[in-house]
Amino acid sequence: MVATKSRKKAAPKIYAVVESGGKQYHVAPGEVIEVDRLSEKEGSVIELDRVLLVADGKKVKVGTPTVDGAKVTADVVNDVKAKKITVFKYKNKTRYRRKKGHRQIHTKIAIKEIVP
Numbered sequence: 001m002v003a004t005k006s007r008k009k010a011a012p013k014i015y016a017v018v019e020s021g022g023k024q025y026h027v028a029p030g031e032v033i034e035v036d037r038l039s040e041k042e043g044s045v046i047e048l049d050r051v052l053l054v055a056d057g058k059k060v061k062v063g064t065p066t067v068d069g070a071k072v073t074a075d076v077v078n079d080v081k082a083k084k085i086t087v088f089k090y091k092n093k094t095r096y097r098r099k100k101g102h103r104q105i106h107t108k109i110a111i112k113e114i115v116p
Contacts, residue, residue, distance in 0.1 A: 014057075016114045018072050019050040027072060027111045034106040040076045046109065048072040054116045061116065071115050077108040 015028040021036030040046050051070035054061045061067050081103045089098040 014114050014116070015055050016051050016070070016072055017053040018048045019052055020048060024052065027114070029111055029113055032077065032108060032110045034080065034082075034108050036107070037079065037105045038076065038107040038109075040107075042076055042078050044076050045112075046074055046076060048074065051114075054114065056116055067116070069115075073112045073115070074109040075112060077110050080106055080108055082106055 013028060015026060018025055018027055020038075023036065025033055025035065027033060038046065049066075049071045051067045051072060052063050052065065054067050054070050061070070063070070082105075084101050084103045087098075087100045087102060090096065
């Protein structure tokens with residue numbers, strides 16, 4: 001006789017796909033994500049209203065292009081710098097070399113709730 005494991009069904013998790021700064025992010029309540037720099041101050045509450053998709057358990061709402069009435073509220077945690085990238089320009093046989101570094105500034109936000 002083969003023993004079977006009972007699988008507990010997890011509570012339906014709500015998540016959304018939002019757009020910020022021309023990029024799309026998969027978010028869920030309680031997550032902390034980094035988006036392109038926002039002008040809001042640290043500790044302020046923001047609303048992301050460009051919600052492209054909302055899923056709650058088995059129901060999925062896909063927007064055309066956005067879901068009507070859906071919004072995501074989040075707290076601004078702080079501004080952080082990303083890893084440094086090196087930009088190197090080079091042309092052979094002409095002694096042309098340029099090396100430059102760049103660190104992009106991102107805003108770290110904590111997702112509070114998703115309103116479908």
